[in-house]
Amino acid sequence: MGLPWIWRVKASLGETMAPVGSKLLGQLPTTIFTTMSALAAETGSVNLGQGFPDDEGPAFLRQKAAEYILAGPSQYPPMAGLLALREAVAAHDRRFYGLNFDPGSQVLVTSGATEALAAALFGFLNPGDEAIVIEPAYDSYAPIIRLVGATPRFLRLEAPEWRLDQTRLEALCNAKTRVLILNSPMNPIGKVFGRDELEMIAVVAQANDLRVICDEVYEHIIFPGASHVPLMTLPGMGERCVRIASAGKTFSLTGWKVGYASGPAQLIGLMAKAHQFLTFTTPPALQLAVAHGLEQPDDYYAQLGNDLGAKRDRLAQGLVAAGFHPLPAKGTYFLVVDLSGKGVKNDSEFAVELAKKAGVVAIPLSAFYEVDGPQHLLRFCFSKQFDVLDNAIERLKRALIPA
Ligand code: PMP
Numbered sequence: 429m430g431l432p433w434i435w436r437v438k439a440s441l442g443e444t445m446a447p448v449g450s451k452l453l454g455q456l457p458t459t460i461f462t463t464m465s466a467l468a469a470e471t472g473s474v475n476l477g478q479g480f481p482d483d484e485g486p487a488f489l490r491q492k493a494a495e496y497i498l499a500g501p502s503q504y505p506p507m508a509g510l511l512a513l514r515e516a517v518a519a520h521d522r523r524f525y526g527l528n529f530d531p532g533s534q535v536l537v538t539s540g541a542t543e544a545l546a547a548a549l550f551g552f553l554n555p556g557d558e559a560i561v562i563e564p565a566y567d568s569y570a571p572i573i574r575l576v577g578a579t580p581r582f583l584r585l586e587a588p589e590w591r592l593d594q595t596r597l598e599a600l601c602n603a604k605t606r607v608l609i610l611n612s613p614m615n616p617i618g619k620v621f622g623r624d625e626l627e628m629i630a631v632v633a634q635a636n637d638l639r640v641i642c643d644e645v646y647e648h649i650i651f652p653g654a655s656h657v658p659l660m661t662l663p664g665m666g667e668r669c670v671r672i673a674s675a676g677k678t679f680s681l682t683g684w685k686v687g688y689a690s691g692p693a694q695l696i697g698l699m700a701k702a703h704q705f706l707t708f709t710t711p712p713a714l715q716l717a718v719a720h721g722l723e724q725p726d727d728y729y730a731q732l733g734n735d736l737g738a739k740r741d742r743l744a745q746g747l748v749a750a751g752f753h754p755l756p757a758k759g760t761y762f763l764v765v766d767l768s769g770k771g772v773k774n775d776s777e778f779a780v781e782l783a784k785k786a787g788v789v790a791i792p793l794s795a796f797y798e799v800d801g802p803q804h805l806l807r808f809c810f811s812k813q814f815d816v817l818d819n820a821i822e823r824l825k826r827a828l829i830p831a
């Protein structure tokens with residue numbers, strides 16, 4: 429045998445394989461979204477946990493994708509994405525934000541925003557660097573920062589105001605800090621950062637020479653009265669920011685996993701270096717259908733916000749009627765309820781109880797924190813049909829309101 433002696437011994441003992449496994453990933457649990465969707469299936473619950481719409485998405489885009497699947501193209505598209513989609517992203521960014529990107533060098537198509545986020549972190553960071561993450565935070569940020577060998581530093585926003593504190597942000601910066609991740613509109617709390625807070629971030633980013641990865645997947649899921657301002661539109665920020673968005677959210681097609689990033693050529697180039705080894709490309713038929721989606725008139729986008737705003741209102745009213753206290757949400761798919769006064773000591777246990785007793789699944793907010801998250805908050809997803817939301821409310825009332 430060509431095996432080293434130690435393996436000949438192990439093989440003789442019946443041990444034929446060396447242990448493998450990433451220590452970092454091994455210690456992480458399965459994501460809360462997968463876990464809670466499994467609990468919903470197991471308990472027959474209405475699933476208001478994982479964030480996705482409960483219909484199949486716009487028929488006109490699925491029709492387009494089907495046509496492109498039949499007609500092609502089917503082979504590898506260019507690594508940075510089909511030009512038609514890159515042009516559509518640049519035109520979208522010009523139309524909505526007055527940004528001017530060269531589709532050839534300043535736009536990158538990725539397999540979902542998740543991949544774009546990973547590409548940005550792999551592209552911008554080195555081992556030993558630090559990256560600031562605002563909590564409560566989307567679950568993919570910190571693990572990817574650590575996979576790069578960098579260290580996440582957490583800035584907490586506190587309920588119910590969730591206001592950014594410039595002094596605390598500044599205090600987190602040091603000579604190793606390279607990156608800040610900003611998610612606005614913000615999952616899980618439905619916050620849309622106001623111009624004053626964006627200005628604070630711009631001041632800190634410029635003073636500390638940070639690059640900002642702007643996770644703007646919910647850019648069009650904002651409700652009447654709120655407006656989304658990309659950080660990169662603020663003076664001096666264009667060179668420091670990349671903007672990441674997703675057809676999953678903008679076209680209610682979360683399973684398609686088509687994402688796109690735009691920003692200065694230097695930063696997009698760094699992301700492309702990582703992207704070429706992560707997924708290299710994204711299905712071309714879906715890219716072309718998404719390009720068609722991005723070209724829709726303003727009405728399409730306004731309708732998206734209006735429809736989801738109506739769903740937010742329906743769920744919020746129902747939650748109040750069921751005895752919950754929802755916090756305001758200006759965007760995203762999510763409402764957070766404050767359980768203070770309900771005697772809840774552990775939000776995860778409460779969420780499991782709620783699934784078993786009421787048949788409704790929500791996400792405990794502590795899952796969005798590194799350590800010692802608050803235990804009195806729960807996230808409900810409202811991107812569901814009215815009758816599904818109503819059914820959830822009826823179940824909550826039945827289980828929680830004494831007859
Ligand atoms: N960022 C945030 C804040 C999200 O909520 C999500 C999930 N929808 C993503 C990124 C990932 O988006 P995608 O499904 O396009 O990978």
Ligand code: GLN
Nearest residue numbers: 461462477478479480615
């Ligand atoms: N973004 C979705 C949420 O916050 C989940 C995405 C996922 O399951 N990875 O619920």
